[in-house]
Amino acid sequence: xxxxxxxxxxxxxxxxxxxxxxxxxxxxxxxxxxxxxxxxxxxxxxxxxxxxxxxxxxxxxxxxxxxxxxxxxxxxxxxxxxxxxxxxxxxxxxxxxxxxxxxxxxxxxxxxxxxxxxxxxxxxxxxxxxxxxxxxxxxxxxxxxxxxxxxxxxxxxxxxxxxxxxxxxxxxxxxxxxxxxxxxxxxxxxxxxxxxxxxxxxxxxxxxxxxxxxxxxxxxxxxxxxxxxxxxxxxxxxxxxxxxxxxxxxxxxxxxxxxxxxxxxxxxx
Numbered sequence: 001x002x003x004x005x006x007x008x009x010x011x012x013x014x015x016x017x018x019x020x021x022x023x024x025x026x027x028x029x030x031x032x033x034x035x036x037x038x039x040x041x042x043x044x045x046x047x048x049x050x051x052x053x054x055x056x057x058x059x060x061x062x063x064x065x066x067x068x069x070x071x072x073x074x075x076x077x078x079x080x081x082x083x084x085x086x087x088x089x090x091x092x093x094x095x096x097x098x099x100x101x102x103x104x105x106x107x108x109x110x111x112x113x114x115x116x117x118x119x120x121x122x123x124x125x126x127x128x129x130x131x132x133x134x135x136x137x138x139x140x141x142x143x144x145x146x147x148x149x150x151x152x153x154x155x156x157x158x159x160x161x162x163x164x165x166x167x168x169x170x171x172x173x174x175x176x177x178x179x180x181x182x183x184x185x186x187x188x189x190x191x192x193x194x195x196x197x198x199x200x201x202x203x204x205x206x207x208x209x210x211x212x213x214x215x216x217x218x219x220x221x222x223x224x225x226x227x228x229x230x231x232x233x234x235x236x237x238x239x240x241x242x243x244x245x246x247x248x249x250x251x252x253x254x255x256x257x258x259x260x261x262x263x264x265x266x267x268x269x
Contacts, residue, residue, distance in 0.1 A: 004076050005054045005069060007046040011037025014106070015079045016261065018045040019070065021088025021113065021243075022186045023129070023154060024174035025052045028087055031167075031250045032257070039258060044082075046073060048090070050182030061189040063196060067096040071104055081106045083261055087246065088113035088218070089186070092196060098205050099196075107264050109208040109257060112218045112243050114226050115197040125217055126191045129154070133180070143180060151175035160214035160248055162240030167247035200229045207233035208260040210253060212241040 008026050010033050018029040026033075026045040036043035049069055050056040057065040070093060074082055083106050086094030091113035098105040116122035136150035151172040159168050207230050211223035220237040227235040236256050241248035 003049075003055060003058075003069075004073055005046050005049055006052055007044050007073065008033055009042065009044045009077075010034060011040070011042050013040040013042055014261075014264075015042045015044060015074070015082035017070065017074065017079075017082045017084050018043070019084065019086040019090030019093050020045065020048060020051075020174075021090050022048075022183065022190070023088060023178070024171065024244075025177050027170060027174040027177070028244070029085070029246060030170060032085075032246055032254060035250075035254050041083075041261070042079075044073075044077075046070070048093075050179060050185065052177060056182055056185065061185050063092055063096040063189075063194065064100070066093045067100050070097050071101050074104060080104070083107045083109070083264065085109040085111065085257070086113065087111040088243065089190065092194075095200065095203065096196060098203055099199055102204055105205050107207070107260070108203065108205045109210070109260065110223075110226070111210045111253075112212055112215055112223070112245055114209070114218070114223070115194060115200065117197050117222070117225055117229070121222065123191065126187050128157070128217075130187055132157070133183070144176070147176045147178060147180065148172075158215065158217055158243040160212055160241035163242060163244075163248035164250065167244065167250060171244050171247050197229070200226070201231060203230055205232070206260075206264070208256065209233055209235040210245050210256055211235065211237045212243060212245045212248065213237050213239035214241060215243045217243045 020028040029045040033043040084094045091110035140146040211220040227233040246253045
């Protein structure tokens with residue numbers, strides 16, 4: 001049985017489970033934990049296996065294993081159904097969870113991420129990070145300084161011109177908390193084959209997709225193409241922000257998320 005990962009939880013009410021990107025940890029959703037709790041939700045932001053002192057998943061990284069861990073966390077907390085929000089690679093885990101455990105997922109929100117519909121774009125995503133990480137390791141002697149340099153390079157590349165400075169600072173800090181070994185293994189998993197994209201038409205949940213208008217990692221046109229593959233989805237683009245909409249423009253992002261969640265509240269918790 002999978003170990004239960006570390007997580008932050010606040011509030012009571014319908015559960016919203018937030019799954020962070022490969023580039024951050026639970027801090028990638030820190031503003032939303034407090035906001036959702038204040039709006040009558042139980043907000044949970046996990047630390048993925050291999051992150052924030054969590055051990056890697058037994059048997060190695062795979063979307064199946066990560067989805068199983070997320071399902072196990074909800075089971076351990078005795079939560080029957082939850083709204084799932086995933087950012088970046090966490091959006092891929094969210095979609096995998098919804099496909100494998102459909103009765104567990106009330107709704108799905110994919111933020112600046114999800115399966116790439118073209119192999120070239122997925123490879124570009126992985127190779128960009130591998131190159132920046134290698135560059136950082138060459139320029140610094142200690143692991144801590146290496147990750148600080150990596151955080152600076154990644155945020156500089158992927159943030160938008162209108163990003164909230166405090167949000168970018170939080171993104172940098174979260175990136176410095178990554179364990180390089182776990183991060184490398186995560187990138188190796190993402191570089192491998194996946195059937196997730198071709199299974200997307202089988203998703204039964206309502207979906208919200210949010211992109212940043214200046215996201216070079218998952219630009220709006222790719223998010224719209226992803227939304228077009230889903231049976232019941234809407235896509236919203238936040239102009240002037242990059243790969244971290246929830247940190248770069250938290251007020252606008254939270255407005256979209258709360259409106260979307262409100263449409264689900266008439267259903268059984």
